[in-house]
Amino acid sequence: GQQVMQIPQYQHVQEGEDFTTYCNSSTTLSNIQWYKQRPGGHPVFLIQLVKSGEVKKQKRLTFQFGEAKKNSSLHITATQTTDVGTYFCAGPRGNKLVFGAGTILRVKS
Amino acid sequence: GAVVSQHPSWVICKSGTSVKIECRSLDFQATTMFWYRQFPKQSLMLMATSNEGSKATYEQGVEKDKFLINHASLTLSTLTVTSAHPEDSSFYICSARESTVNSPLHFGNGTRLTVT
Numbered sequence: 001g002q003q004v005m006q007i008p009q010y011q012h013v014q015e016g017e018d019f020t021t022y023c024n025s026s027t028t029l030s031n032i033q034w035y036k037q038r039p040g041g042h043p044v045f046l047i048q049l050v051k052s053g054e055v056k057k058q059k060r061l062t063f064q065f066g067e068a069k070k071n072s073s074l075h076i077t078a079t080q081t082t083d084v085g086t087y088f089c090a091g092p093r094g095n096k097l098v099f100g101a102g103t104i105l106r107v108k109s
Numbered sequence: 110g111a112v113v114s115q116h117p118s119w120v121i122c123k124s125g126t127s128v129k130i131e132c133r134s135l136d137f138q139a140t141t142m143f144w145y146r147q148f149p150k151q152s153l154m155l156m157a158t159s160n161e162g163s164k165a166t167y168e169q170g171v172e173k174d175k176f177l178i179n180h181a182s183l184t185l186s187t188l189t190v191t192s193a194h195p196e197d198s199s200f201y202i203c204s205a206r207e208s209t210v211n212s213p214l215h216f217g218n219g220t221r222l223t224v225t
Contacts, residue, residue: 041218042218043153045215096158097214
């Protein structure tokens with residue numbers, strides 16, 4: 001079945017450094033969604049990408065959807081301590097949403 | 110924005126007892142809700158899809174008699190962990206969608222279950 005792979009598993013950066021997490025699907029996706037889960041919290045929806053090659057920005061966060069609609073990335077510029085948490089990508093499979101393994105981001109101040 | 114309320118946020122129970130977890134969509138109707146289980150530092154594992162007015166659809170490997178799901182109304186789904194054992198200890202999270210299949214999921218705050 002459809003799988004969503006996400007790398008890296010962990011990323012430990014110095015505050016102010018950039019951070020990127022990558023997501024790859026074994027099949028073409030109609031859309032891809034990104035979620036953030038703070039430590040001890042629940043996942044919160046960040047954004048949805050639908051179009052091939054789409055790029056969306058939210059302040060210091062830049063989301064990209066690949067031309068083939070099989071991969072995506074989330075890039076954070078100049079990380080801050082408030083960015084800590086786990087970032088998940090997710091793609092639809094029928095009525096469900098398949099989540100990647102997530103990337104845990106830690107920021108050293 | 111859409112809010113999903115999950116209760117309780119944490120529960121400790123003795124082995125052999127049953128625990129019920131409630132998930133409510135507060136300001137929208139959810140014909141479909143999802144129940145996930147999450148182990149520390151791991152991803153969200155879909156357990157089942159809860160459909161209003163019909164039986165839940167369970168993922169492979171999830172025991173439907175162990176994890177009873179009821180979706181009695183468009184705003185309420187419940188998960189009952191029956192005859193709980195220590196290995197059932199985990200973080201259980203529900204989520205709901207507002208409308209179309211591609212709508213984003215709104216998650217509850219999760220329930221931390223500890224079975225002693």
